[in-house]
Amino acid sequence: MKQLHKQTSLNHRREEEMLGSSETSPYSPKSIKHTRSLPRSINYLLREQRLLFILVGILIGSTFFIIQPTLSRLGPPEPVHTFLPRTGLARFAGPGPRTGRVPVGIGGRRQRIVVTGGAGFVGSHLVDKLIARGDDVIVIDNFFTGRKENLVHLFGNPRFELIRHDVVEPILLEVDQIYHLACPASPVHYKYNPVKTIKTNVMGTLNMLGLAKRIGARFLLTSTSEVYGDPLEHPQKETYWGNVNPIGERSCYDEGKRTAETLAMDYHRGAGVEVRIARIFNTYGPRMCLDDGRVVSNFVAQAIRKQPLTVYGDGKQTRSFQYVSDLVNGLVALMESEHVGPFNLGNPGEFTMLELAQVS
């Protein structure tokens, strides 16, 4: 009996709860409330001609978006770039010619390019070329061998920025292309602090490749003919793997650049980063440091001071020499090309050092 009674009282409580909920309970389910308030919202819309105002607003908005493209065509013409479309832009814009409206900040925008080591001899000439063709350029340099004087003519140019930064530390920027030149390149400079040289080549390249991967930028590594070491093949083709001393005085640079190349290819294979590798042969031109210990600098400095030229060894060792503007044209052409992997940039004609001394 007790049990039965309990059951009855429970049923009674449930009936009470159900009744209460549909009548006056403040905790009544939302769905019931919604059904009741629907006509009220329609009433709200119909009152005081609110619906009419909404329709007029939609009409004005649509008219603006129809007329706006016509107006923008009447504005000043966009600057015409004669160079080939580059990948960063192509990736955003999609294949084929860009037509119709494009979102602000994407359509017709210039390339943003980072040049690490842009205050150096080669870097500053590269920056000049990129600025001249209409790009926005950010230079990163720690001024170990680079000099502000190489870029002073660009100060005040709104498309140019200079950041004092060492690439062994990470940096975050939003760009389309990265030219990675930062590293002391003459034997006296790279032997001055060999641990720092190899750190720059490994950590610096790792950081810039990481940045390229993160932001989807194309990456060009400036490597060197020194990756061939003391070559056993002449001339050296890109397919030659070299003859390098891993423990010599030059190894910090030779092996550093070889590791940098390895990293670039691993980022390409493993993370899909678009990489270019330029193996740069001896280069000369304005803004070379007269005290960098290279043969052209030394011969020029000695000739200016009317001193005898110092030829090391028997002078029969050969080198090729290219003018800096030719190298810069090659770097840009390589970046714009679809060639992945190493590419020699130099003059095919070789001289012995004795021959070079005779023409100086």
Ligand SMILES: O=c1ccn([C@@H]2O[C@H](COP(=O)(O)OP(=O)(O)O[C@H]3OC[C@@H](O)[C@H](O)[C@H]3O)[C@@H](O)[C@H]2O)c(=O)[nH]1
């Ligand atoms: O006063 C000198 C200087 C150098 N030399 C000789 O000239 C030759 C060229 O030496 P450099 O120091 O100019 O240049 P290297 O060819 O050794 O290295 C160069 O190679 C390619 C680049 O990537 C490197 O950054 C660059 O340093 C060497 O055989 C050197 O012994 C002289 O005979 N007299």
